[in-house]
Amino acid sequence: MTEKKKHIKIIATGGTIAGSGNSPTTITGYTPGTKDIKEIIKDIPLVTEENEISYQQLFNIDSVDMTNELMIQLAKHLQKSLEDESIDGAVVTLGTDTLEEVGYFLHLVLNTDKPVILVGAVRPATAIGTDGLINLHQAINVAADNQxxxxxxxxxxxxxxxxxxxxxxxxxxxxxxxxxxxxxxxxNIVGDRVYYFYDRPSFKHTHETIFDINDLTWLPKVSIVIAHQGDDNFQIKEAVNRKCEGLIIATAGGYTISTKISEYLKNIVTSNIKIVRTSRLGHGITSKTHLENEYNFIASETLNANKSRILLMLLIKYKIKNNDLQDYFNKY
Structure with a gap:
């Protein structure tokens, strides 16, 4: 008996995977989001023969132009698509520069257990050795895999x-x-085989979270401030003056803030500003210390600055009480 083909919907949003350059060796200086998904998908016929594929060009942009409004639009469109019983999973093509933020947002607000795979490329579609086609091919295979x-x-x-x-x-x-x-x-993917090492992420996601994309039409303003040598707290002052509801401070190491920043924070009313302390470093844990009590900070724990911003926007929008914010950063 032949196994029924999986119906995978591809939602295209642009990025390098849909980018074009003037030279086949160009991996810089190209224009993202110029090729339509219909053009791209025709170059991987095998995977489209093995699965039932539908696709839609939702928008076609450089991912640095992914606004909160477009991110919400994408999530709502995905949610509606996944509620269609005929669809078994979804693949989203997008640019890589903000992929981790968009991915974490979708991870928190989609109410589904169906596979949702994000995929992009580092080399544009017109470059020799573009990685976009193999990435998309593998993303479809993963979306169609029961695991x-x-x-x-x-x-x-x-x-x-x-x-x-x-x-x-x-x-x-x-x-x-x-x-x-x-x-x-x-x-990992080897050939057309999908290998999973672990069953699932341990933090709350999708249908386990309190968030619902149907509740969202906008997100509050949260800025990221990156600490540096000679920091004179100008960035923090600007964020406060611009009435940001939240602030992510990416500290130089992860566990200290400069004297000028600490003095400024002591002398302003920050009760209406939710402040998360994280690190500008690439990885590592920013755990709770005396700073959280002294300045009413939230420790980002294992989230980097970009993802801390995504979670804080949602927590502010959902009016989570100050005393509970740290618990959400521990669990989400």
């Missing part, structure tokens, strides 16, 4: 399967740009 159910949002890049909770971009131009530095990949 991918109830693992939250996954990223497939460079033959690795990565959780949206842990993944980060670590290189500007190499095809292995996406890694989970502390936890590692949760699976």
């Amino acid at each position: 991918s159910v109830n693992k939250g949002v996954l990223i497939v890049m460079n033959s690795r399967i990565l959780s949206a909770r842990y993944v980060t971009k670590v290189n500007t131009t190499m095809t292995d740009a996406f890694q989970s530095l502390e936890t590692g990949a949760i699976g």
Whole structure:
């Protein structure tokens, strides 16, 4: 008996995977989001023969232009698609520069146990050795695999399967740009076979979270401030003056703040500003210390600055009480 084909919906949003350059060796200086998904999908006929594929070009942008409004639009569209009983899983093509933030947002707000795979490319579609086609081919295979159910949002890049909770971009131009530095990949793809090492991410995601994309039409303003040598607290002052509801302070090491920043924070009323302390470093844990009590901070724990911003926006929007914020950073 022939197994029924899986119906995988591809939602395209642009990025390098849909980018074009003037030279086949160009991996910089190209224009992201110029090719339609219909053009791209025709170059991987085998995977489209093995599965039932539908696709839609939702928008076609450079991912640095992914606003909160577009991110919400994408999530709502995904949720509606996944509620269609005929669809077994979804693949989203997008740019890599903000992929980890969009992925974590979707990981928190989608109410589904169906596979959702994010995929992009480091080399544009017109470059020799573009990684976009193999990444997309593998992403479809992972979305169609029964093992991918109830693992939250996954990223497939460079033959690795990565959780949206842990993944980060670590290189500007190499095809292995996406890694989970502390936890590692949760699976690999070899040929057309999907191998999972771990069952699922341990933090809350998708249908386990309190968040619901149907509740969201906007997100509050939260800024990221990156500490540096000679920091004169100008960035923090600007964030306060611009009435940000939340602030992520990416400290130089992770456990200290400069004298100028500490003096400024002591002399302003921050009761209406939720402040998360994290690190500007690529990985590591920023755990709770005396600073959280002294300045009413929230420790980011295992989230980096970009993902801390995503979670804090949602927590502010849901009016989570100050005393409970740290617990959410521990569990999400």
